[in-house]
Each structure stands twice: as structure tokens, then as C-alpha cells.
Amino acid sequence: MTVPARILVVEDDAPIAAGLVRGLKQAGFQVMLATDGELALEASERERPDLVVLDLNLPGKDGFELLDAWKGRLRVPVIVLTARQELEARLRSFGLGAVDYLAKPFWMEELVARIRARLLLLEERPRRVLRWDDVRLDLDAREVSIESTGPVSLTRHEFDVLAYLVERPGRAMTRAQIAQHALPPNEERDDRTVDSHVARLRKKLGPAGARIRTSWGIGYQFAPPEESS
Known part of the structure; x- marks a missing residue:
């Protein structure tokens, strides 16, 4: 039996967070939620997720600070999911190690497809x-x-x-x-x-x-x- 992938969602907007958790669970993933930067750091250490969905505008440590803290340490893909659509934010996110960037509003089906594509790449990657x-x-x-x-x-x-x-x-x-x-x-x-x-x-x-x-x-x-x- 295949163990469902563990997804850490970092989102402080309650309605959006609830929708993400519900939609990702319906897609067959295990889902953990962190609603601010400090909780996200703790969860990434404690829960060992397979992938992170990260908002940029967070209380406490923002998404950029989290990406910087995780760089070289968190060995899983991070997909940025944010209302920020400017090129500068996209380039900065990729420069700090994000593997994908999806702007809000978004379709849940597209997010799920992007997550599955990234997880498939991990499965195909030679074990280190x-x-x-x-x-x-x-x-x-x-x-x-x-x-x-x-x-x-x-x-x-x-x-x-x-x-x-x-x-x-x-x-x-x-x-x-x-x-x-x-x-x-x-x-x-x-x-x-x-x-x-x-x-x-x-x-x-x-x-x-x-x-x-x-x-x-x-x-x-x-x-x-x-x-x-």
C-alpha cells in the first residue's frame, strides 16, 4: 500500500487555508497546516513533509525568510502560492530555492497537478x-x-x-x-x-x-x- 505524500501548507488566511486543507485531503494527500512563519519552521523540522505549499505574506517570518531559512536544509520541493504577481517576487522566490510559483486566485485542480508533477520527479530521481x-x-x-x-x-x-x-x-x-x-x-x-x-x-x-x-x-x-x- 502506498503511503500518501505529506504536504505542509503554510497559509495564514483562514478561509484559503481551510480550502487548501480540504482540497488536498480530497486529492489523497496527508496535509499539515502552519499559519505563521515560526509554526512553519517548527512543522518542517518535526513533520518531515514531502512538499511545502507556501504563502509569501505571513505574520512573523514571511515566505522569503522561510525560503532563506530552509535553503540547503529542507530537502523537499517548495511551491509558492501567493497573491503577489510581480516579477520581482517570482524571481526572488526562485532564487531562494522555490521550485514553482502559482498566483492567487488559483484552481485547486492545477495546484494538485503541480504537486503531483513535483512528487513524480522526486520518485524518478536517483536516491542520494x-x-x-x-x-x-x-x-x-x-x-x-x-x-x-x-x-x-x-x-x-x-x-x-x-x-x-x-x-x-x-x-x-x-x-x-x-x-x-x-x-x-x-x-x-x-x-x-x-x-x-x-x-x-x-x-x-x-x-x-x-x-x-x-x-x-x-x-x-x-x-x-x-x-x-
């Missing part, structure tokens, strides 16, 4: 899996396993720190860079927090964790196998 030593890191499923011992239990922040470093092999990344791209903006992002995440990763990964090396005076880097002694 990284390996080193006996570790398997599945970026799409957000799973880590060690061949000899099985799955590794990581928090979502530990996973994001690990993925950020492993996707940039051999590059020394500052603690500030790691925090900006791998930790949520509404939580602690200081050097001590990054150090704590790295320490726990090294412990949980065992010998393979030694590839997360300290770059003195800079931060950390992932040493790929060909560079390891």
Missing part, C-alpha cells in the same frame, strides 16, 4: 546515498547505518551536521557555516552547540567518526577515504 568505510548515509530517507552494527540513531540536528560535512569532503567549514546551514535559526547556533553535535557524532559513528576532523582555528572537515591515513 553516500558511503565511506562501512557507513551508509541515505540523504533522502535521512538514515545512517553501519554495516557491522546496523542503524545509527541520530537526532535531526546531528544528521544535518553530518550531511553538511560529508557533502563537502575535504573542505574545512567554520563552526558558523555549519550552524547556519545545519541548525535551525530559532535554536542555539553558538560554537559550543556545534562542538557538542560533532562530539556525539564521533561517538555514535565509532571508528568511522574519526573522518570528522578538527581544523584548528577554523572548524571541522570530513576527510574522504582517499585522504585518510
Whole structure:
């Protein structure tokens, strides 16, 4: 049995939000609703949606701020659904990582078609899996396993720190860079927090964790196998 895709709707207008939730559920999706920017950030971290439908004009953090916060971290498509029709808003949205832009008023059938098209592209995309030593890191499923011992239990922040470093092999990344791209903006992002995440990763990964090396005076880097002694 196929599990319905999980759609996060970020919309503060109550009638429009109710219509979106109702229409998307009727189309067969699981739907979660966030009515402001802060709630959207929390929901994206907690619920792990497959796709986001995002309004731009929101209380608190607006849609542009959310796109910027999610850039490089939220690995799912974001479709902007907004009353703003100007070219500047469209270009800015795409520049911040949105994959589609639909102006209000809209037809629910068209939105559903666009969502299904984006989800189909995800299904057809090769799975992103990284390996080193006996570790398997599945970026799409957000799973880590060690061949000899099985799955590794990581928090979502530990996973994001690990993925950020492993996707940039051999590059020394500052603690500030790691925090900006791998930790949520509404939580602690200081050097001590990054150090704590790295320490726990090294412990949980065992010998393979030694590839997360300290770059003195800079931060950390992932040493790929060909560079390891």
C-alpha cells in the first residue's frame, strides 16, 4: 500500500487555508497546516513533509525568510502560492530555492497537478546515498547505518551536521557555516552547540567518526577515504 505524500501548507488566511486543507485531503494527500512563519519552521523540522505549499505574506517570518531559512536544509520541493504577481517576487522566490510559483486566485485542480508533477520527479530521481568505510548515509530517507552494527540513531540536528560535512569532503567549514546551514535559526547556533553535535557524532559513528576532523582555528572537515591515513 502506498503511503500518501505529506504536504505542509503554510497559509495564514483562514478561509484559503481551510480550502487548501480540504482540497488536498480530497486529492489523497496527508496535509499539515502552519499559519505563521515560526509554526512553519517548527512543522518542517518535526513533520518531515514531502512538499511545502507556501504563502509569501505571513505574520512573523514571511515566505522569503522561510525560503532563506530552509535553503540547503529542507530537502523537499517548495511551491509558492501567493497573491503577489510581480516579477520581482517570482524571481526572488526562485532564487531562494522555490521550485514553482502559482498566483492567487488559483484552481485547486492545477495546484494538485503541480504537486503531483513535483512528487513524480522526486520518485524518478536517483536516491542520494553516500558511503565511506562501512557507513551508509541515505540523504533522502535521512538514515545512517553501519554495516557491522546496523542503524545509527541520530537526532535531526546531528544528521544535518553530518550531511553538511560529508557533502563537502575535504573542505574545512567554520563552526558558523555549519550552524547556519545545519541548525535551525530559532535554536542555539553558538560554537559550543556545534562542538557538542560533532562530539556525539564521533561517538555514535565509532571508528568511522574519526573522518570528522578538527581544523584548528577554523572548524571541522570530513576527510574522504582517499585522504585518510
